[in-house]
Amino acid sequence: MLTELPPDAGPKEILTAWATAGVLTELYGERPAGRLNPLTLRRLLAAADARGPQGLVLALLVQLATAVPLLAETATTPLAERTLAQAADGGTLLALAATDEAAGSDLAALGTTVDLGDGSADLVVSGTKRWVTSASTADHALVLARHKPGRHFTSFTWVLVPLTAPGVTVEPTGTTLFQGSGVGHLTLSGVVLSREHLLGRPGRGLALFARHIAVERLASAAWAIALCRRVLADTERRLRERLVDGVPLRQSASVRQRLADCAVRLSALHALWATSCEKIAVDRDATAAAVLKAASGTTVEHVLTVCGQLQGADGFGAGGVQELRAEAAVFGIGGGTTETVHDTVADRLDTVLSGLAP
Numbered sequence: 001m002l003t004e005l006p007p008d009a010g011p012k013e014i015l016t017a018w019a020t021a022g023v024l025t026e027l028y029g030e031r032p033a034g035r036l037n038p039l040t041l042r043r044l045l046a047a048a049d050a051r052g053p054q055g056l057v058l059a060l061l062v063q064l065a066t067a068v069p070l071l072a073e074t075a076t077t078p079l080a081e082r083t084l085a086q087a088a089d090g091g092t093l094l095a096l097a098a099t100d101e102a103a104g105s106d107l108a109a110l111g112t113t114v115d116l117g118d119g120s121a122d123l124v125v126s127g128t129k130r131w132v133t134s135a136s137t138a139d140h141a142l143v144l145a146r147h148k149p150g151r152h153f154t155s156f157t158w159v160l161v162p163l164t165a166p167g168v169t170v171e172p173t174g175t176t177l178f179q180g181s182g183v184g185h186l187t188l189s190g191v192v193l194s195r196e197h198l199l200g201r202p203g204r205g206l207a208l209f210a211r212h213i214a215v216e217r218l219a220s221a222a223w224a225i226a227l228c229r230r231v232l233a234d235t236e237r238r239l240r241e242r243l244v245d246g247v248p249l250r251q252s253a254s255v256r257q258r259l260a261d262c263a264v265r266l267s268a269l270h271a272l273w274a275t276s277c278e279k280i281a282v283d284r285d286a287t288a289a290a291v292l293k294a295a296s297g298t299t300v301e302h303v304l305t306v307c308g309q310l311q312g313a314d315g316f317g318a319g320g321v322q323e324l325r326a327e328a329a330v331f332g333i334g335g336g337t338t339e340t341v342h343d344t345v346a347d348r349l350d351t352v353l354s355g356l357a358p
């Protein structure tokens with residue numbers, strides 16, 4: 001389906017093609033309601049990975065796995081429902097802006113504010129959101145803001161911010177990586193919005209974030225598997241053709257060991273994905289999502305490092321494995337760093353271990 005699109009097609013063209021082919025209905029059902037079919041999601045991300053570039057996969061992942069389901073669960077106003085319908089048709093691209101100037105690993109410290117007024121007045125949103133995928137290409141951002149000071153779980157609320165609203169400025173990050181992702185920084189300078197832009201009940205912001213970031217982690221692991229599988233197969237093919245003293249490098253005992261080790265780690269990640277899929281997609285099990293996120297971050301890092309080494313100098317060519325490896329480091333950072341998810345696993349070690357009982 002994607003092969004019929006022009007090579008420079010952006011996320012909206014891909015989403016529209018999927019919507020036209022009925023794939024988004026297969027993903028969400030007739031009307032998105034916050035749930036999705038994880039096997040369809042995995043298939044779509046694998047197709048996007050095969051097409052590339054990686055930045056485009058990132059934009060599609062945020063839209064499919066997190067932004068649309070979060071909007072579906074919180075859209076109670078006509079404006080939000082209209083935006084959801086357009087996003088479900090691929091006609092509207094959404095960004096999800098949680099990280100701001102404070103450490104992304106400490107969401108409870110975020111400084112972006114939403115003034116809710118007296119319950120009837122307009123909303124006023126102010127703050128800076130950093131490293132937001134699709135910031136420069138999306139129509140709207142789902143912005144996580146605080147309506148109360150302090151770190152309490154109930155101090156946060158989601159707001160639907162049109163990126164053309166007065167007071168919104170988008171700045172590119174300046175990175176040469178993540179082509180096609182539209183990643184950028186958002187400045188919200190006293191953005192005044194009607195109350196129709198409020199998403200869900202005030203105070204539910206972090207609870208909703210936790211539910212939806214779990215599915216983003218499932219999606220990110222699905223992408224990790226597709227990426228590692230593709231890079232490993234490509235590396236193996238190159239090593240078959242590369243001769244040292246007349247013998248293909250693929251036959252070297254040391255190379256065989258390293259390829260096998262990567263395949264074993266990748267198989268383990270695939271098995272973990274398959275066993276945690278329902279727990280995460282249906283039950284929103286945050287512990288299972290943290291285990292899977294940690295495993296995918298470390299597996300991608302290992303596989304891409306080994307494949308980068310095994311591809312020698314050619315790996316540094318334009319669009320080669322070394323560039324991919326720099327981008328793939330995002331698996332250990334975006335959507336929660338490996339250390340943050342390890343913290344979650346450490347907090348719930350008993351649960352993790354009892355889940356492994358025979």
Ligand SMILES: Cc1cc2nc3c(=O)[nH]c(=O)nc-3n(C[C@H](O)[C@H](O)[C@H](O)COP(=O)(O)OP(=O)(O)OC[C@H]3O[C@@H](n4cnc5c(N)ncnc54)[C@H](O)[C@@H]3O)c2cc1C
Pocket residue numbers: 062095096097098099102103104105106130131132133134178183330333334335336337339340343
């Ligand atoms: C390409 C890209 C796209 C992104 N897209 C989005 C998006 O669409 N929406 C969005 O909201 N955010 C997005 N992000 C931001 C991302 O979610 C954050 O980068 C992430 O949450 C980490 O936050 P930080 O970068 O502020 O790192 P920090 O929190 O400042 O952490 C820096 C480093 O400190 C270490 N560290 C952090 N916490 C701990 C700990 N508890 N224990 C030990 N060490 C620790 C880790 O090594 C970590 O990498 C994106 C980032 C990138 C790179």
